[in-house]
């Protein structure tokens with residue numbers, strides 16, 4: 393496996409078995425900072441399980457996961473979010489009874505409303521913090537062009553707008569690495585372009601994306617690097633064109 397520079401995130405020999413199935417099998421890979429890395433592979437290759445391991449939803453049976461030099465394997469999901477790794481669907485679904493703006497505000501780590509003790513630090517400080525969180529939420533909403541809808545009820549958004557809301561909510565934690573599991577599934581072409589534009593804009597501002605995607609046009613045109621996975625581990629890695637024409641990758645897809 394080739395990789396240039398110091399990775400922001402890496403896995404070393406991680407395994408996760410479900411009964412007799414090794415969904416992820418001694419998987420080692422590295423993600424470069426400030427890039428969009430695509431993760432491809434046939435159904436059942438272990439892509440989602442790999443993301444769940446990175447996000448802390450499962451602990452690996454063996455192997456290590458390292459974020460900027462620090463081991464994170466086996467840490468609980470909330471701690472991994474705090475360290476800067478978010479998986480979009482990891483933050484709970486939108487709260488239907490809250491407005492779009494409120495949905496972002498409650499995604500903020502340690503939001504005052506989450507902490508009974510916050511009352512003890514004084515109302516003035518709680519209020520200032522609330523204002524700070526509100527401002528951050530509004531900035532993110534304009535980035536994803538949902539600012540016009542900030543007071544709308546989240547349940548009134550279209551399916552596509554909910555995808556934007558979900559991305560916006562994950563940005564509230566200032567993530568360093570954003571894991572996207574098929575973010576474009578079921579999204580119409582206009583919104584696909586918009587979502588990809590936002591992702592590329594964030595990448596240009598140094599965010600790192602690791603994205604599972606089945607649409608080869610998107611993978612070829614939008615990803616900086618691609619990792620192909622089969623039977624629980626990477627079988628190819630490199631520039632999109634290289635990986636696409638890799639023999640092992642073609643065989644993996646033909647073999648089902």
Ligand SMILES: Nc1ncnc2c1ncn2[C@@H]1O[C@H](COP(=O)(O)OP(=O)(O)OP(=O)(O)O)[C@@H](O)[C@H]1O
Pocket residue numbers: 410413414415433434435436437438439440441442
């Ligand atoms: N919670 C689970 N319990 C049992 N088996 C599981 C579980 N999660 C995944 N598997 C199995 O592990 C293997 C890898 O599944 P995974 O969902 O990670 O693949 P994937 O690459 O994301 O596939 P797809 O492209 O279809 O989303 C599959 O054989 C799947 O059936």
Ligand SMILES: [Mg+2]
Pocket residue numbers: 439440441
């Ligand atoms: Mg999957």
